[in-house]
Amino acid sequence: MASRSKVTETLRQQVVQMKAKGMTISAIAREVGRSKSVISRMLHLYNTTNSFKSHKKAGRPRKTNAREDRIIRRISMSNRFNTATGIARQFSIEQGKDLSRHTVSRRLRTVGLKAHSAVTKPLISRKNQKARLAFAEEHVVWTEEKWSKVHFSDESKFNLFGSDGKHYVRRQTGERLNPKCVKKSVKGGGGSVMVWGMFSATGVGPFIELHGRVNANVYQNLLRQHAVPSLRSSPNQPAVFMQDNAPCHTAKRVKQYLETENIKIMKWPAQSPDLNPKENLWKILGDKVMAKKPTTVTELWKRLKEEWTRITPEQCERLVMSCGRRCAEVIQSNGLYTSY
Template sequence: MAPTREMSLETKERIVKLLEEGNSSRMVAKDVGCSQSAVSKIWTKYKQHGMVVKAKRTGRPRKTSKRQDKQLKAICLENRKSTTKQMKHKWEEVGVNVCDRTVRNRLKEMGFQYRKAKRKPALTPKHKRTRLQWAKERQSWTVDDWMKVVFSDESRICIGQGDDAGTFVWCRSSEIYEEACLKKTTKFPQSLMIWGCMSGKGTGEMTVVNSSINAQVYIDILDSFLIPSIEQMYLQEKLDRKWGMFCVFAVQVLYLWESL
């Protein structure tokens, strides 16, 4: 919790003067802009000591000012992936000499936490507009509507790669998906690819993709694995191949986005 601001000696003297003139503590508190309890405490101490005294404050004095704290906030927002030690060195360049712990304490007071960056594909503005439009067109779909859709996608398995290590960033709870707080991922790295599908009826077949995915390879996957998966998942509803091809068309939307 941040320390409270000490009331000035002039304000305390004004409070005492107003009370001596016969004003109520409620009116005095409203006049000077403080709480009624603060007025009562000052009046009690005045009657005890016969004068306005400055209270002794416990604890170590705060080493940074509000202006310096704002400078630290600007340093943090400039590069969310900076460590406390790196921010400490930058803070020292503007004349603030503190330890790493003070840097962490000030950032926590501002609501920042050092957490692992969320992983998210690097999308272009066109990708974002297309996906938002797709979501808006289906925002009124019911559970039964979604039960008729089969989703498929590929996923890579990295073996001996270090790019999946966690990246930590400074951010507040409401900022975990801000651009500066994300660890960007790329599609189609040189690694083993796995293809699979699922729907409200369950999971379908899975296969290893041993080559780069192009239009022909993707069509072969849909024909060899997606169609049999659809027939198996929807066997009880006795769907014919035409219904299966309709589901394929719905699924291909995701692939078209990735190829934009």
């Protein structure tokens, strides 16, 4: 059988002559060692153009070869937040060849590196990772009865206006929570109204507007007036109080006050908002309030109070009972990021 090399004009001429002698396409294919579909295309070309020359291919020639495609991928993988324009610029510096951002984008899409909005997660150090893993391993076995005794508290800022803060990153399928593809954040940021709230599996608790800087003294007064009375009136005793590791929460005077009041504190790992269902409650509250489109800070606070009271005990219970699954995900990720 003939070698399957490039189809030449001589071969096309030979095929046409065989067909003119009455040979079938199958017989010609066997004779020249080509498939029947190739023989059919040769004959079709001759019948439509009356020529043995192949037609000129449409479109511009490809800008990059296989080696250059690998270089583009390597540049992208070295910095997942690099834009197509930035990659094209770096490629030009390294290879002395100009490419458009559109060419770069096409090459990256071909290898599965599509641009996505980056997930924003807190920066997790090795120390944080170990603490998160230890917490998850201790609490993943907790029963619903134990979780029902926990009262989750937190502060949050709600913006009257603001951008969605999206950042785009190139990642492959299954890399949504890859640390290299996650936009790290630190706690804080702007906002128009700052609030503190508490909830448990039985429903929402106190909800307070905060003014100015919240130091240890302000926070202790908040606990005395709102948190402690709510904890003592809880139907699920002994109540457990959850707070994160903000400086005002961990101040010496605050710790001493809670010890004096015999309040049981849940030790919380730093940089772990994904373990706190209160973050999801803030999202539910924020979405409901923003749907009302408040235009002033006064109206924003009014809407926040209204929507807080409309959060149902069933919603609260579902969020609290998700804590076991959250712990399981932390264990699965070895202390790193979860889908929460």
